[in-house]
Amino acid sequence: MNELFDLVLLGLLVLTALAVARSRDLAGAAILFAAYSLTLCLLWQHRGAPDVALTEAAVGAGVTTFLFLVVIARTSE
Amino acid sequence: MTPHWLPVLIAIPIAGGVLAPVFSRRTASVWGLGVLAATLGVALGLTGLLADGVISYPMGGWPVPFGIELRFDVLSAFATAVALISALAIWFSSGSQGRVTSPEGIAVLLLCAGGMVGFLLAADYFTLFVFLEILSISAYGMVAMSDERGAGIAAFRYLLMGAAASIVILLSVGLLYTLTGSLNMGDVRLRLPDGGLPLYLALGGFTAGFLLKAAAFPLHVWLPDAHATAPSAVSAILSGLVVKMGVIGLLRTPGLDQLHELLLWIGAASLLGGALFALVQDDLKRLLAYSTVSNIGLIVLGLALHRTGATIHILNHAVVKAALFLAAGAFIHRAGSRALEGIGRSMPVTTAAFAVGAMAVIGIPPTAGFTGKWLVTLGALHAGRPVFAVILLLSSLILALCYARFLVALAFRPARADIREAPVRMLVPILLLVALSLVLGLVGGRLAEFVGF
Amino acid sequence: MSPLLENLDYVATTILFCIGLWTLIADSNLIKKVMGLNIMETAVFAFIVTSGMIEGGDAPITGPGAELPFMSPIPHALVLTGIVVAVSTTAVALALLLRVHREHGTLDIDELRGRW
Amino acid sequence: MSVVAVALGLLGAFFFMAGTVGLLRLPDFYSRAHAAAKCDTVGAGSILLALAIALGPGLAGLKLLGLVILILIAGPTASHALARAADRRGIEPWTREEG
Amino acid sequence: MKGRLAAAFATGVSIPMIAAMAALPRHGSPDQPIHTHVARHYIEQAPESANLVTQVLLDYRGMDTFGEVVVIFAALVAVLVLRARGERPLPAPSPSPIVGFIVRLVTPFFALFAFHVILTGHEAPGGGLQGAAILGGLVLMNGIVFGPERARAFLPTRALPWLQGAGPLAFLAAGILGGITTGFALGYPAHLPVLHEAMLVGVELGIGIGGAVIFSRLYLAMEA
Structure with missing residues (x-):
């Protein structure tokens, strides 16, 4: 059961990463990137790395996505 | 008591950089100079x-494999050049209204110097990576300090490639850690497995990453734009110091001997390629940038053929190339543009200094560049690979042609x-560096003894 | 085939790394390149965290209720530092992109041709 | 106790399912946002509640209740902000064609 | 064409990489070097109730964490140097009353939570940096909803140059204090429990506040 959960998460990770790579829409790609980060965060929480998961959620999915969105908004006028 | 100076040496420039934004525009340069003088x-x-042996310091008092170790060895002595050249670059640009002398600009310069000092002293692979990032991130910012159009793109290209290199290096650090369970350089060397795919991947990652940071030939594409568009004082730091960190990183890689053949050919390719590209440049700073690629090639070649020669050339090229870039900056400052024809007669002192620097890069005997080239040539002959000695001479001839033209x-x-003639604040740093390059050339033999790999 | 399956996690992180690398090289939009860089970085972090895993281990926090074996805490500490480095690089990259956009009015590599 | 928890969990799962189907099948932005909002509030809310009940009284249960409150605040606000932004952009709601 | 080439390159890189990765010691098994060497020592020496990750971060590998806070500081000054002179900020958005109310409502709770995360970092998951990201995110959220001016109001103008360096400065102070009490820079005195605790909390607070100011300023530098 545990392994299955990990496998699903890994598959999801590869899928979201591919989606980021293929997406033509920048804002969409930024949101997909946040989804990718959050999936990673779930994986790490499940792997017994709560500190890393918390940091990835706050910094990787939070601050980084914020910065991406601000820059996308400013450059697509 | 002595070893305590190791953390102090790292802390001085970094603390200086952190506090620099507190100062005003007028006083920031003075602060920067003071901090770097203390570092020096x-x-x-x-x-x-160093004559009494390598100095080691365990951070936090943790014994070696458990804590972070700082070490001051022959390569770490390059920290003197880091402090000196950074200080002269700040002196060179003091009084100008550019971004370099703004409090934030000084902060970036000091942090870059601090990152380099930390990189030189780190005896732990992850600490090495962290300080590599400090100096790289400051370097990206430094390129973008230029107001020139296109500097943004040049800095961004530099960032993409530099960040990719950092990621590969981090991956290799992770692999080494997985294989040995340790991060300390000495400990890793002891516990390294004899072979196996993961080890080769780690070695390959280190090599690719550090060669990219050092701008060796096929991986040099970011360098000319970045070094040519940056403000001249910054170019001096980038060409003289920052790219050298890649080579020094290679010297810190475990099992470098296994890459002998690869280093030979990459070195030869950069040596020749850099010189050939330099030949077709019309812009002085681009010429200097490509000549850096060529000299990095010499150093990489030296890593395989004659380590002492390579190490000496790291120092000599830093001094000489910084002098050349600063002289180029003085020309451009007075000319007001990149069109420099005929400016030599109006600025005789700077031109003379530039000529001496050019001689040193080419490697004409009494100057600094000669020692390293001579030792590496000897190494090639000694190793029974005369073809590399021929390539070396050929590239020197091509470079001579470029500079003569x-x-x-x-x-x-x-x-x-x-x-x-250039103002005194520009002239003095240039002349100091040129004088230093002459001195280094004269004491070449002693230097080789001191390095003594 | 069996080592591939045994170390499936490592293989998956390698695939993520290569997806990031591909985006970094192939995408014509500079913001997407930065995203590719981020994917590469997180893939390396995932590799390092995975390497510190231990079968049936607990999070490395001692206290009432915690049981051995613990996950190795060092990879976690390394990755924490790595995440900060990644966000710093991204911030500088995005600030540079704002400047590029201000100067050239586009972030597409094909429209920036000649200057790229 | 556990019956209530299972029932609530199933309810949450059902709402998630319905919301996902809605997200895929509904015709325009506003109705899809409407479906997604259901997932967030009712779906996640009742699953969290089920977990809190299953864990029984204690610190963990309290934390879960806090999460329920947070989700009840954040979910509708986010949906509102989305719909408002869409309206500002001039996205027209879908209506059945006349005739 | 270029896309194909890049895909071919990525595949070409991936095959040897995957082969090498698969040849690594099996992850998860307790007898591989990663668990038997340094990490085992850390776990055996672990105190009664502590977050070992924070302990590694602040104590065993404090130098790395010092480097880490210098890295974000370097990113901030690099971005500030890049900032264009005299650019007009975007007009402030007109926030929806509902969103505005909710953001105002949750702001103090989030700030409280952030400080909780910072201060309990050495016993539970969390720590200075995570708290910094939460605090910074709070400022970013306010900036996005109410406009950059509102976000700027969170930052004290006069103390800014000192606050943004709070992380490195706290580390320097702890390093010197440790040097005096233990004889080694960045050492934590085990024989003086009160000072030990105070140093840990001081460093965490420095990282937290300094990091939050840096994240907010990064956002402001890009927004305006």
């Missing part, structure tokens, strides 16, 4: 103590009456 003093003192354009065109 400590570094010189530690270098003097440029000096002729500089000196033998009608003089431009509206232009005066």
Whole structure:
């Protein structure tokens, strides 16, 4: 059961990463990137790395996505 | 008591950089100079103590494999050059209104110097990576300090490639850690497995990452734009110091001997490729940038053939190339543009300094560049690979041609009456560096003894 | 085939790394390149965290209720530092992109041709 | 106790399912946002509640209740902000064609 | 064409990489070097109730964490140097009353939570940096909803140059204090429990506040 959960998460990770790579829409790609980060965060929480998961959620999915969105908004006028 | 100076040496420039934004525009340069002078003093003192052996310091008092170790060895002595050249670059640009002398600009310069010092002293692979990032991120910012159009793109390209290199290096650090369970350099060397795919991947990652940071030939594409568009004082730091960190990183890689053949050919390719590209440049700073690629090639070649020669050339090229870039900056400052024909007669002192620097890069005997080239050539002959000695001489000839062509354009065109000699604040750093390069050339033998790999 | 399956996690992180690398090289939009860089970085972090895993281990926090074996805490500490480095690089990259956009009015590599 | 928890969990799962189907099948932005909002509030809310009940009284249960409150605040606000932004952009709601 | 080439390159890189990765010691098994060497020592020496990750971060590998806070500081000054002179900020958005109310409502709770995360970092998951990201995110959220001016109001103008360096400065102070009490820079005195605790909390607070200011300023530098 545990392994299955990990496998699903890994598959999801590869899928979201591919989606980021293929997406033509920048804002969409930024949101997909946040989804990718959050999936990673779930994986790490499940792997017994709560500190890393918390940091990835706050910094990787939070601050980084914020910065991406601000820059996308400013450059697509 | 002595070892305490190791953390102090790292802390001085970094603390200086963190506090620099507190100062005003007028006082920031003075602060920067003071901080770097203190760094230089400590570094010189530690270098003097090297005769008694390598100095080691366990951070936090944790014994070696458990905590982070700092080590001051022959390569770390390069910290003196880091402090000196950064200080002269700040002096060179003091009083100008550019971004370099703004409090934030000084902060970036000091953090870059601090990152380099930390990189040189780290005896732990992850600490090495962290300080590599400090200096790289500051370097990206430094390129973008130029107001020139295109500097943004140049800095961004530099960032993409530099960040990719950092990621690969981090991956290799992770692999080494997985294989050995340790991060300390000495401990990793002891516990390294004999072979196996993961080890080769880690070695390959280190090599690719550090060669990219050092701008060796096929991976040099970011360098010319970045070094040519950056403000001249910054170019001096980038070309003289920052790219050297890649080579020093290679020297810190475990099992470098297994890459002998690869280093030979990459070195030869950069040596020749850089020189050939330099030949077709019309812009002085681009010429200097490509000549850096060529000299990095010499150093990489030296890593395989004659380590002492390579290490000496790291120092000598830093001094010489910084002098050349600063001289180029003085020309451009007075000319007001990149069109420099005939400016040589109006600025005789700077031109003379530039000529001596050019001789040093080419490797004409009494100057600094000669020692390293000579030792590496000897190494090639000694190793029974004369073809590399031939490549070395050929590239020196091509470089001589480049610089001669440029000096002729500089000196033998009608003089431009509206232009005066460079101001003192620019002239003094250039002359200091040129004098230092002559001294280094004269004491080449002693230097080789001191390095003594 | 069996080592591939045994170390499936490592293989998956390698695939993520290569997806990031592909985006970094192939995408014509500079913001997407930065995203590719981020994917590469997180893939390396995932590799390092995975390497510190231990079968049936607990999070490395001692206290009432915690049981051995613990996950190795060092990779976690390394990755924490790595995440900060990644966000710093991204911030500088995005600030540079704002400047590029201000100067050239586009972030597409094909429209920036000649200057790229 | 556990019956209530299972029932609530199933309810949450059902709402998630319905919301996902809605997200895929509904015709325009506003109705899809409407479906997604259901997932967030009712779906996640009742699953969290089920977990809190299953864990029984204690610190963990309290934390879960806090999460329920947070989700009840954040979910509708986010949906509102989305719909408002869409309206500002001039996205027209879908209506059945006349005739 | 270029896309194909890049895909071919990525595949070409991936095959040897995957082969090498698969040849690594099996992850998860307790007898591989990663668990038997340094990490085992850390776990055996672990105190009664502590977050070992924070302990590694602040104590065993404090130098790395010092480097880490210097890295974000370097990113901030690099971005500030890049900032264009005299650019007009975007007009402030007109926030929806509902969103505005909710953001105002949750702001103090989030700030409280952030400080909780910072201060309990050495016993539970969390720590200075995570708290910094939460605090910074709070400022970013306010900036996005109410406009950059509102976000700027969170930052004290006069103390800014000192606050943004709070992380490195706290580390320097702890390093010197440790040097005096233990004889080694960045050492934590085990024989003085009160000072030990105070140093840990001081460093965490420095990282937290300094990091939050840096994240907010990064956002402001890009927004305006």
